[in-house]
Amino acid sequence: MLAALVNGVKGGKWHSMMDKIYAERTLRIAWQRVKSNRGAAGIDKISIERFENKAEQYLQELQQQLQSGTYQPQAVKRVMIPKAGGGERPLGIPTVKDRVVQMAIKLVIEPIFEHTFRDSSHGFRPGRGCKDALRAVDEGLKAGYTWVVDADIKGYFDNISHDLLMSKLGERLADRRLLNLLEAYLKQDIMTDCESWKPTQGTPQGGGTES
Secondary structure, three states: OHHHHHHHEEOOEEOOOHHHHOOHHHHHHHHHHHHHHOOOOOOOOOOHHHHHHOHHHHHHHHHHHHHHOOOOOOOEEEEEEEOOOOOEEEEEEOOHHHHHHHHHHHHHHHHHHHOOOOOOOOOOOOOOOHHHHHHHHHHHHHOOOOOOOOOOOOOOOOOOEHHHHHHHHHOOEOOHHHHHHHHHHHOOOEEOOOOEEOOOEOOOOOOOOOO
């Protein structure tokens, strides 16, 4: 993907990204990733199985809407799931259509940011996971290090600053249509059984684009 995008780099920023996102091949790969992740239906009640029955039609519609700039993310359905240590945590379930578009965006922009991450970083990265981090800790211990620091940021995803995140994305991405779409995802309405609201900070967890 980096090789495909390299001609769009000017002044350290990436231009002309949307045409890569709504490309037929990208959307097809994105749909297959979403399909393999399974997951529940969003507020439109279109399940993975229902989407699959009309996949060609839905993908063509998504391509046309993204190309024309008329695509609008739908609200995220919020459900509460139990935590292993007790209590509950909120889970956001986007529609399958939104998950396909989000995955397409990830396929295009992930290599840009992945290319800049430290080798010691393992969280939410392709081909890496907890076992890789544990192996790195084990190597450190065998090398003579005696301290392991385990830290967590409470409610991190619920408190991400939209302005700060968009500012950081803007340091690398210069395609205004893509930035507008990313911001629209941050501001998606959140719906429960009884109410809906527009978030001012944080990002929903549970869209399935981590895989």
